[in-house]
Amino acid sequence: MSRRRIRLQALRIAIFALAAAFFLVPIGAMFEFSTRGIGVASPRTLSAWAAIPSTPELATAITVSLELALITSLLMLGLLLPTMVWVRLRLPRLNRIVEFICLMPLTVPAIALVVGIKPLYIWISLNFTDSILTLSFAYLILVLPYAYRSLDAGLAAIDLKTLTEAARSLGAGWGTVMLRVVVPNMPAAILNASLLSASLVLGEYTFANLLNYENLQVAIQYVSLVSAGTSIAVAVASLLFAFVLLMILSFAGSRRRRGGRVVPAETPIAPVATVPPSLLAEGS
Amino acid sequence: MSTNGSKLGVEVRLEQLRRVFAGVVALDELSLTLAPGELVALLGPSGCGKTTALRLVAGLDEVTSGKVLFGGTDVTTLGANKRDVGMVFQAYSLFPHMTARQNVAFGLQMRHVDEQARNRRSDEMLELVGLSGYADRFAHQLSGGQQQRVALARALAIQPKVLLLDEPLSALDAKVRGRLRDEIRRVQLEVGITTLFVTHDQEEALAIADRVGVMNKGRLEQLGPPTTIYSRPATPFVAEFVGLTNRMEGEVKGGEVIVRGTRLPLVRPDTPDGTAVALVRPEAVSLASDGDAGGGPLVGTVIAVAFLGATSRVTVDLGDMIVLAQMPTSQAAATPAGSRVSLTLRPDPVLIARDETAAAEA
Numbered sequence: 001m002s003r004r005r006i007r008l009q010a011l012r013i014a015i016f017a018l019a020a021a022f023f024l025v026p027i028g029a030m031f032e033f034s035t036r037g038i039g040v041a042s043p044r045t046l047s048a049w050a051a052i053p054s055t056p057e058l059a060t061a062i063t064v065s066l067e068l069a070l071i072t073s074l075l076m077l078g079l080l081l082p083t084m085v086w087v088r089l090r091l092p093r094l095n096r097i098v099e100f101i102c103l104m105p106l107t108v109p110a111i112a113l114v115v116g117i118k119p120l121y122i123w124i125s126l127n128f129t130d131s132i133l134t135l136s137f138a139y140l141i142l143v144l145p146y147a148y149r150s151l152d153a154g155l156a157a158i159d160l161k162t163l164t165e166a167a168r169s170l171g172a173g174w175g176t177v178m179l180r181v182v183v184p185n186m187p188a189a190i191l192n193a194s195l196l197s198a199s200l201v202l203g204e205y206t207f208a209n210l211l212n213y214e215n216l217q218v219a220i221q222y223v224s225l226v227s228a229g230t231s232i233a234v235a236v237a238s239l240l241f242a243f244v245l246l247m248i249l250s251f252a253g254s255r256r257r258r259g260g261r262v263v264p265a266e267t268p269i270a271p272v273a274t275v276p277p278s279l280l281a282e283g284s
Numbered sequence: 285m286s287t288n289g290s291k292l293g294v295e296v297r298l299e300q301l302r303r304v305f306a307g308v309v310a311l312d313e314l315s316l317t318l319a320p321g322e323l324v325a326l327l328g329p330s331g332c333g334k335t336t337a338l339r340l341v342a343g344l345d346e347v348t349s350g351k352v353l354f355g356g357t358d359v360t361t362l363g364a365n366k367r368d369v370g371m372v373f374q375a376y377s378l379f380p381h382m383t384a385r386q387n388v389a390f391g392l393q394m395r396h397v398d399e400q401a402r403n404r405r406s407d408e409m410l411e412l413v414g415l416s417g418y419a420d421r422f423a424h425q426l427s428g429g430q431q432q433r434v435a436l437a438r439a440l441a442i443q444p445k446v447l448l449l450d451e452p453l454s455a456l457d458a459k460v461r462g463r464l465r466d467e468i469r470r471v472q473l474e475v476g477i478t479t480l481f482v483t484h485d486q487e488e489a490l491a492i493a494d495r496v497g498v499m500n501k502g503r504l505e506q507l508g509p510p511t512t513i514y515s516r517p518a519t520p521f522v523a524e525f526v527g528l529t530n531r532m533e534g535e536v537k538g539g540e541v542i543v544r545g546t547r548l549p550l551v552r553p554d555t556p557d558g559t560a561v562a563l564v565r566p567e568a569v570s571l572a573s574d575g576d577a578g579g580g581p582l583v584g585t586v587i588a589v590a591f592l593g594a595t596s597r598v599t600v601d602l603g604d605m606i607v608l609a610q611m612p613t614s615q616a617a618a619t620p621a622g623s624r625v626s627l628t629l630r631p632d633p634v635l636i637a638r639d640e641t642a643a644a645e646a
């Protein structure tokens with residue numbers, strides 16, 4: 001019995017180590033590369049990292065991408081959560097259709113989406129604003145499937161109908177119901193959806209590049225043309241940042257579980273990882 | 285109530301309420317007037333429209349036609365959050381992220397009561413339902429019965445015009461159910477609030493209500509005090525749904541029915557003559573040890589004695605049918621299982637089961 005346990009444990013550790021290696025070796029290699037000196041025998045240096053703040057394109061791109069991540073997450077929550085609640089309560093027959101629509105972006109390649117959306121963006125930038133923050137709307141489409149999945153799991157875990165009806169009969173309007181009753185009862189799911197959206201936005205390259213906006217990944221790509229070391233340093237930093245986000249997410253989830261609350265932690269499904277396309281560019 | 289001592293009750297009137305779901309009539313012209321402070325229980329089998337009726341009164345669902353009036357004011361088109369009703373749900377409905385006190389205070393907060401007054405009142409309400417020491421517990425730290433009591437406190441805290449209870453006890457075990465039922469009645473009388481109580485448990489309805497409304501297929505079959513509902517059921521459905529009945533074949537003749545040689549008066553003397561099935565209450569059947577061992581239409585063997593507390597239910601096999609008799613436990617001791625007994629039917633007015641009349645004649 002205990003022998004089997006030990007073997008099982010060993011297997012677990014082996015699989016974990018393999019998976020960890022799969023993720024960590026490339027990052028380690030990138031880190032190693034980013035700390036190389038100029039010559040073959042020159043000592044390790046952090047000069048590539050030190051160059052990040054002093055490269056203005058990078059600094060702006062980082063800010064812009066963080067803003068995009070924040071705006072996209074908020075838009076997603078503002079649009080998706082009330083819609084899903086309403087559909088569940090009042091239009092249950094539309095549930096499948098809404099699910100289908102939300103999952104559709106998964107089946108359409110990003111490149112096809114961009115081609116379709118490009119004329120719209122040209123029109124917007126000519127007539128209204130050419131701010132990069134308008135990218136949030138396109139990103140909203142990209143994050144829908146992931147956000148939908150986590151919010152769906154969160155909503156399934158609470159007795160939405162009874163809780164909202166109880167709150168309504170106690171005098172709460174719909175806004176109050178959402179903010180005071182629905183949201184506080186699915187914090188893990190909301191955090192999950194937001195962080196997945198944020199990490200997806202931080203790693204996005206195709207849309208920004210083809211629509212001629214300079215977000216973090218596009219900037220990394222430009223910088224790599226000048227200084228490979230710095231571009232890799234930023235790539236490592238953005239990957240680590242996304243990892244930290246996902247770690248926060250899973251810890252927040254498991255802490256809730258231990259607290260014995262009704263909110264179950266959803267297993268985070270990592271979206272399109274923030275693998276900088278600049279790496280591919282590097283190779284060619 | 286301890287805070288103001290005033291009685292809250294208003295008259296609640298349902299006028300020909302009708303609700304149709306995609307062609308299915310869930311509620312058919314329900315009319316019902318609750319006097320201020322009255323507790324009316326709606327009783328009926330699953331799917332008869334009880335919850336639908338309650339949700340229409342609460343404003344959680346929209347009527348197909350008909351009206352709801354509170355104290356003479358038409359509230360039919362008012363949203364649930366404007367209607368001033370307190371509702372206790374069948375499912376556990378406490379907000380899981382709030383303590384008991386915060387739950388009770390929620391409705392007061394919606395009414396912009398300041399925090400101090402809010403907490404004071406919440407504590408009072410928790411005391412009213414006997415949970416003073418539990419104010420800081422979350423729902424998952426409370427038993428089912430305690431959760432429903434907090435839900436009751438929460439519903440009452442806002443001093444609603446009407447209290448609506450949708451099978452609040454059905455998720456609880458029998459013992460807690462009985463206790464909490466009495467508790468609800470005590471609180472309701474103390475507060476004096478007009479209350480509509482929905483249940484499918486006849487014992488619960490008869491025990492708690494001023495008046496009981498028996499529903500069947502979206503219609504109100506009979507409305508009256510518990511004793512009337514039980515002893516003078518207006519329809520065969522009510523007779524069969526409320527309390528156990530024996531279905532005994534007999535012959536209707538001139539306003540009476542002859543069941544196995546015993547003449548019983550009819551609730552409806554205008555029943556046409558012919559073969560019919562009479563509905564006889566177990567309490568109307570008494571037993572005597574059959575010393576002389578003679579045969580007869582009402583002689584049989586006891587096959588089971590079920591102890592119910594103060595009363596016992598005796599099952600007698602008459603050869604061609606089974607009859608239930610209910611009596612004080614002390615009497616039942618005289619007729620243990622296996623003994624030969626003769627039955628006497630008390631001449632209470634009985635109802636005829638409508639469906640069987642036709643079948644028997646055919």
Ligand SMILES: Nc1ncnc2c1ncn2[C@@H]1O[C@H](COP(=O)(O)OP(=O)(O)OP(=O)(O)O)[C@@H](O)[C@H]1O
Pocket residue numbers: 305306308309310328329330331332333334335336337484
């Ligand atoms: N939202 C709905 N859509 C369609 N039909 C419904 C809906 N709600 C209720 N019904 C139907 O209306 C009828 C009455 O339902 P209701 O919930 O009022 O029954 P009930 O008396 O409360 O039963 P129970 O004792 O099982 O709770 C049922 O036939 C039910 O299927």
Ligand SMILES: [Mg+2]
Pocket residue numbers: 334335336
């Ligand atoms: Mg019901």
